[in-house]
């Protein structure tokens with residue numbers, strides 16, 4: 001059996017043999033590490049090709065250690081001591097005693113990862129804890145005391161989550177020995193493995209051919225130091241790191257792939273600044289909060305390589321295109337920080353299927369296509385943060401006017417065409433003094449919109465009895481009075497046939513939202529039903545008439561302004577989400593010294609938010625003084641239009657027909 005290994009004069013931090021292709025590179029000595037378990041690359045090929053003598057590849061990830069510290073031990077829950085080996089006490093001259101002892105002590109402290117550079121004998125020193133790295137804040141939580149003679153040290157990390165502590169002495173058995181050494185809880189130690197221990201051999205011809213079939217050149221294999229070995233034992237207790245870590249040291253762009261073969265493939269496309277994860281991909285993205293570093297077992301390699309990743313300004317996630325690969329990208333991005341991440345979309349390899357990974361792109365489309373895919377990496381999406389490009393489809397549809405009613409639907413009154421048009425998804429607040437005809441005007445508007453464009457509506461009109469509301473709507477639709485009574489002024493009453501046809505129209509056009517008991521509806525209840533009406537009946541408009549008839553159970557800690565703002569936000573969200581226009585009737589507060597002029601939108605009782613939050617603000621006003629002008633004249637005052645495409649501020653005059661409830665343009669006021 002043979003395995004693939006690396007051999008270059010650098011240090012290994014991690015290694016592991018598997019019965020699958022594995023590689024490693026650039027190492028000098030091998031420290032112990034956690035087993036590599038990633039390999040998504042084809043086993044079948046190998047087992048088939050090299051049977052019955054099964055080939056075993058072993059991958060060694062490496063790291064050129066710039067740090068002066070050797071690999072850190074695993075976390076402990078108690079005392080932790082440095083080497084307990086008995087070191088014979090050397091003979092030294094008295095004046096050199098401190099220097100000698102301290103020198104030996106420093107070496108022992110360095111073995112457990114303690115930075116001795118700023119340690120001064122006889123003092124408490126505060127350092128970064130090698131166990132917890134000072135947590136997210138990176139605080140210097142490790143307190144270490146070195147004896148004045150430099151012969152012993154005790155330390156403790158004050159972070160409650162860590163609490164790492166221990167002691168050591170320069171020379172075990174000497175009079176300066178600390179008794180705490182005996183209480184040390186043994187920890188898993190990393191083995192130092194020399195490259196020679198691995199008994200690496202050059203790749204055999206079959207393996208070179210295997211890589212060649214995947215378009216991995218001999219040159220790339222050489223540079224990555226891919227070798228083989230004859231046995232397949234796995235190296236336990238090793239530290240997980242990325243495969244190819246040396247290649248990203250000091251690089252501003254770092255590419256992360258999901259397998260070693262992809263790393264080699266990227267090199268063929270000219271990218272050496274690439275590492276592979278050692279552990280493959282998770283089946284799906286975890287729904288849990290990110291665990292603290294010491295419990296983040298599956299992604300320990302990320303934490304172990306934090307320094308290398310920190311140096312990079314751009315991390316390009318080039319994981320597999322399948323769901324686990326995408327889940328891996330998300331898990332990596334969550335930990336690295338999405339703002340620093342880009343993601344790669346693999347091109348199609350045929351008419352339908354996308355390439356799965358970098359090696360497939362290399363094999364099917366070639367090195368240039370792989371280079372292009374990496375160069376076209378896109379910003380990793382961050383929830384809530386968008387580009388305009390994300391909306392280009394919608395903007396295109398708006399420009400080409402394929403959505404419908406982009407510039408608003410005409411109200412049906414020429415006098416209003418330049419001022420107010422009805423855009424789906426907007427909120428119009430309608431106000432006016434009592435009896436000004438707000439409800440009548442809205443009903444007439446709905447009839448027009450239905451006649452012009454077939455729109456349907458949900459009505460939440462709390463003040464109207466259903467039968468009276470039906471009468472008013474039917475009169476407008478049939479253009480005849482419902483009854484043959486006083487107000488009909490000799491105009492012929494609608495016939496039974498007209499009435500029956502009108503009923504069918506009523507039923508098709510309007511959907512009623514009403515509380516069946518005497519309770520008042522709250523806005524959320526109304527919107528939920530309106531949503532059902534949108535989805536079931538395709539309604540394009542909702543009328544809530546009036547605001548003060550809704551149930552306003554405002555929490556005691558909320559001001560009316562806050563309440564109104566929140567309520568209008570809900571309504572607007574509903575309108576936008578469902579492309580439904582909402583007309584919301586609100587009364588003005590009691591006007592003192594009112595002289596008969598139209599009220600202001602700011603006069604709406606409750607809050608100025610009505611005017612601030614609405615898209616359109618309309619005041620309906622009518623003349624009641626025969627001496628001041630005709631009493632059937634109605635002013636439609638457009639006081640706010642947010643969307644200039646839909647209209648502008650101004651005033652139109654309509655004439656009200658008391659018999660049929662219809663409104664027509666007052667041509668004298670054009």
Ligand SMILES: Nc1ncnc2c1ncn2[C@@H]1O[C@H](COP(=O)(O)OP(=O)(O)OP(=O)(O)O)[C@@H](O)[C@H]1O
Pocket residue numbers: 432433434435436437438439440441463587622631632633634656658
């Ligand atoms: N221009 C007008 N001339 C004469 N009567 C009108 C005019 N406009 C509306 N009316 C009549 O006024 C009455 C009230 O109309 P409507 O209910 O539409 O007013 P409103 O402003 O919604 O009232 P409220 O504030 O009380 O809800 C109806 O009987 C309607 O026929």
